[in-house]
Amino acid sequence: MQYSGFNKILRSVFVQTLLNKLDDGTFSDFFEDWKWIFSYSRKYTKVIICYTIIGIISSTLGLVSSVASKYMIDIITGYQFEKLWLVAVIMVSSMVVSLLFTSLVNRYSTKLSIYVNNDMQADIFDRIIDADWLSISQFENGDILNRFNNDVNTVASNAVSWLPNLIIYVYSIAATLAVILYYDATMALIALLSAPILLLSGRYLMRKNSEYRRKVLEVNSKLMNYEVETFYNFDTIKSFGVMEHYSKGLRGWQERFKQTNLAYNLFTIKTNIGMSVLSAGVSFLAFGYCLFRLWTGDILYGTMTLFLEQRSKLSNQFSNLVRIIPGMLNSAVSARRIRELVELPREVHMPEQSERMRQAAQHGFTVQLEHVNFAYIQEHRVLTDSNFIASPGEIVALVGPSGEGKTTMLRMILGLLHPNQGTAQLVTQDGETVPIHADTRRYFSYVPQGNTLMSGTIADNLRVVKEDATEEEIKQALETACAWEFVQKMPDGIHSLLGTRGRGVSEGQAQRISIARAVLRDAPILLLDEATSALDVATERQVLRNIMHRHPNKTCIVTTHRPSVLNLCQRIYRVIDTKVTQLDEQASNQMVQDF
Numbered sequence: 001m002q003y004s005g006f007n008k009i010l011r012s013v014f015v016q017t018l019l020n021k022l023d024d025g026t027f028s029d030f031f032e033d034w035k036w037i038f039s040y041s042r043k044y045t046k047v048i049i050c051y052t053i054i055g056i057i058s059s060t061l062g063l064v065s066s067v068a069s070k071y072m073i074d075i076i077t078g079y080q081f082e083k084l085w086l087v088a089v090i091m092v093s094s095m096v097v098s099l100l101f102t103s104l105v106n107r108y109s110t111k112l113s114i115y116v117n118n119d120m121q122a123d124i125f126d127r128i129i130d131a132d133w134l135s136i137s138q139f140e141n142g143d144i145l146n147r148f149n150n151d152v153n154t155v156a157s158n159a160v161s162w163l164p165n166l167i168i169y170v171y172s173i174a175a176t177l178a179v180i181l182y183y184d185a186t187m188a189l190i191a192l193l194s195a196p197i198l199l200l201s202g203r204y205l206m207r208k209n210s211e212y213r214r215k216v217l218e219v220n221s222k223l224m225n226y227e228v229e230t231f232y233n234f235d236t237i238k239s240f241g242v243m244e245h246y247s248k249g250l251r252g253w254q255e256r257f258k259q260t261n262l263a264y265n266l267f268t269i270k271t272n273i274g275m276s277v278l279s280a281g282v283s284f285l286a287f288g289y290c291l292f293r294l295w296t297g298d299i300l301y302g303t304m305t306l307f308l309e310q311r312s313k314l315s316n317q318f319s320n321l322v323r324i325i326p327g328m329l330n331s332a333v334s335a336r337r338i339r340e341l342v343e344l345p346r347e348v349h350m351p352e353q354s355e356r357m358r359q360a361a362q363h364g365f366t367v368q369l370e371h372v373n374f375a376y377i378q379e380h381r382v383l384t385d386s387n388f389i390a391s392p393g394e395i396v397a398l399v400g401p402s403g404e405g406k407t408t409m410l411r412m413i414l415g416l417l418h419p420n421q422g423t424a425q426l427v428t429q430d431g432e433t434v435p436i437h438a439d440t441r442r443y444f445s446y447v448p449q450g451n452t453l454m455s456g457t458i459a460d461n462l463r464v465v466k467e468d469a470t471e472e473e474i475k476q477a478l479e480t481a482c483a484w485e486f487v488q489k490m491p492d493g494i495h496s497l498l499g500t501r502g503r504g505v506s507e508g509q510a511q512r513i514s515i516a517r518a519v520l521r522d523a524p525i526l527l528l529d530e531a532t533s534a535l536d537v538a539t540e541r542q543v544l545r546n547i548m549h550r551h552p553n554k555t556c557i558v559t560t561h562r563p564s565v566l567n568l569c570q571r572i573y574r575v576i577d578t579k580v581t582q583l584d585e586q587a588s589n590q591m592v593q594d595f
């Protein structure tokens with residue numbers, strides 16, 4: 001009894017060790033990735049089944065045609081002409097139908113991969129846009145672009161066709177083997193000789209392939225990011241005259257890309273050579289065996305032709321099977337890279353509060369931060385025990401040296417970042433408090449630092465925040481932002497075309513169009529992050545006065561390095577040494593003088 005218990009434990013330990021040895025995570029990771037891919041292709045199940053059936057029929061017809069040709073040879077060599085026509089008709093018609101079906105499979109797989117590509121991209125796009133700000137900002141733009149395009153393309157081109165192809169190839173191999181087995185069991189055994197070697201080397205090859213592929217994609221992402229950044233900063237590069245530096249940089253990345261790609265290519269070549277040698281060895285053995293059987297008179301010419309044809313077919317089907325394996329592995333690597341984006345934490349939505357909040361929005365909101373601590377990176381505090389309040393009808397300023405945390409405060413007010421400790425909330429006129437989150441962002445208009453215009457007309461740029469805005473509404477917003485004067489002088493007025501990042505207007509004009517866009521949104525809270533830095537003092541003050549005069553309920557929060565705005569503000573907060581301190585009147589006046 002005791003012995004049997006011990007034996008059981010020993011056996012289970014042994015089985016577990018064996019399983020661990022067999023799978024170091026390579027297979028389970030692979031299955032996880034493919035499970036994810038199937039979640040996309042699932043809705044095309046019917047088409048996939050149809051595709052598989054067509055493939056199987058086409059392969060069967062190919063086989064029928066081969067068997068028919070065996071009989072044809074036997075008939076001719078045996079001079080039995082009476083069945084010749086029947087066999088010829090079977091042979092030709094099965095070949096034609098098989099060709100037709102192969103073309104159908106090709107058409108289907110292309111269509112499906114486009115559907116899946118579009119589906120996946122649209123879904124990933126929505127996920128990226130809804131991802132938690134801090135998490136997604138860890139990824140470089142070029143890397144996101146590479147995953148979004150190349151990786152999705154790799155997955156989509158295999159997602160739908162892989163399983164049917166696998167079924168079709170395995171079926172074809174099994175059917176071919178069955179035909180061979182029917183005529184000669186030893187021949188079938190010879191054809192199967194390479195299988196154990198392939199199975200044994202499978203895990204190693206899978207892991208290596210995934211490693212190489214991942215490296216290639218990572219370097220490709222870096223290269224892409226370099227290109228994106230270079231084109232984005234075209235003006236800076238040109239004005240510093242550092243084209244050569246960037247040109248050299250590009251070549252450096254290309255060199256790394258070349259090396260990783262070539263290393264991968266070498267691995268692929270070695271694997272192919274190994275497979276081909278194995279397949280050639282089996283082929284020679286089969287050929288020798290056929291000749292021997294023919295010589296001993298056990299088989300006729302027709303059977304020998306059938307064997308040799310099936311052997312070469314088997315080897316083709318085997319290489320087809322082997323060829324879909326890298327595609328399948330590469331898809332798993334790409335799927336993992338896409339999942340890293342898709343599975344990023346998403347923003348927190350609280351839609352149930354929407355209606356109540358919409359009603360409260362008419363009276364404006366107070367923005368309130370209490371005892372807030374925040375760090376982007378642990379142990380590297382940006383805000384400590386910070387308090388802040390801004391109410392409807394007020395302009396409140398955040399000032400302080402560069403890099404002390406003003407933009408971080410705005411990100412927290414917008415709900416892009418969340419306090420590690422403390423609270424960030426909106427307070428309604430009735431005193432109800434609502435924690436700031438992704439959905440409260442609809443009550444904000446934000447003008448970030450830098451040029452945020454996009455290519456399109458001025459009207460297009462404004463309508464980003466209000467699709468159905470009339471020309472009159474656009475004009476009013478431009479007037480409030482002191483932009484109408486120059487826009488109306490442009491040849492096409494609000495329909496004037498701007499290039500990428502607002503090319504075609506000056507920095508100050510671009511800032512005013514951005515402010516007009518924020519005004520058009522007509523949200524109860526307006527955040528201006530150095531948004532008037534390129535304006536002259538008179539225009540800057542006029543813009544702020546217009547906003548507060550035309551929208552008296554607005555809560556306006558500005559960050560600034562300039563004194564001109566400060567004496568329009570009801571309150572000034574200084575951000576310094578991770579602390580946010582409200583300045584009293586004397587300190588505020590002193591600050592205006594010190595600027």
Ligand SMILES: Nc1ncnc2c1ncn2[C@@H]1O[C@H](COP(=O)(O)OP(=O)(O)OP(=O)(O)O)[C@@H](O)[C@H]1O
Binds near residue numbers: 377405408
């Ligand atoms: N995405 C980020 N990840 C990590 N650290 C960040 C990130 N953004 C900002 N920081 C750090 O947070 C600190 C505050 O940055 P923030 O942009 O809020 O400063 P700021 O006061 O707005 O500066 P400026 O006046 O120059 O715009 C800086 O030390 C900066 O390095």
